[in-house]
Amino acid sequence: MTKRDSDNEIDEMLDDTSLDIIREVINIGIGDAADALSKLVRTPVFIKVPDIHIINTGDVTDYIKGEMKCLGVYMAQKFKGTINGRTLLFFTKECSISFLNAIYGDTVKTSSLNETGILTLNEVGNIIMVSCISRISDMLQSSVSLDLPEVTVEISDNYFQNLLKRMINLDKTIVIKNAMEIKERDIRGYIFVLLNFEDFSFVLDTLKNNMKI
Numbered sequence: 001m002t003k004r005d006s007d008n009e010i011d012e013m014l015d016d017t018s019l020d021i022i023r024e025v026i027n028i029g030i031g032d033a034a035d036a037l038s039k040l041v042r043t044p045v046f047i048k049v050p051d052i053h054i055i056n057t058g059d060v061t062d063y064i065k066g067e068m069k070c071l072g073v074y075m076a077q078k079f080k081g082t083i084n085g086r087t088l089l090f091f092t093k094e095c096s097i098s099f100l101n102a103i104y105g106d107t108v109k110t111s112s113l114n115e116t117g118i119l120t121l122n123e124v125g126n127i128i129m130v131s132c133i134s135r136i137s138d139m140l141q142s143s144v145s146l147d148l149p150e151v152t153v154e155i156s157d158n159y160f161q162n163l164l165k166r167m168i169n170l171d172k173t174i175v176i177k178n179a180m181e182i183k184e185r186d187i188r189g190y191i192f193v194l195l196n197f198e199d200f201s202f203v204l205d206t207l208k209n210n211m212k213i
Contacts, residue, residue, distance in 0.1 A: 022054075026136075030132065033131035037182075043102075054173070054174055060164060073090070076149060077147060077148070079144050083136075083202065083203060085194045089190070095187045099124070122149055129149060136203065140202075140210070171200070172195055173192050176193070
């Protein structure tokens, strides 16, 4: 099967019901993440997922440019097992600082992120990405393990493009646009779940069967 054939097949599979299934599973995972983050920072954390859609991985760079003026903070995490791929989590630098100030009481300067802040964001990213992938794994009744995430601050466009080139085998990306609320601060972020065609098809087919759609 050529890449164009696989793209066409995926597009035919992605009706409104399919997106609703993915949205439902992701929302459960995001709910798990919000509960875990609330315990971590000892204050209520609410996360909403207003938008989920599927794009070709090759279009991720253009999508980010259209959504964000600057990349800010980027976290990446590999997962492997029944399905294999990578999750990416993005926050603008402004949102990252806002989140840290909500935790630490407006002590983080807008001009820089110190080691403590980066470690905190790393833990936050790990919780969010693990919660999403774990929930997908549970619904698939499969086993998936995750590596520790890596955090990069203010990456360049070239760096990110080179990163995506190394993921050329991961054809499809689930885009999860999310909004976090903590201490009346709104923090918007983007989660990308990258999968190859076969694994994406397996996820979609299995979720449909397990949820009796």
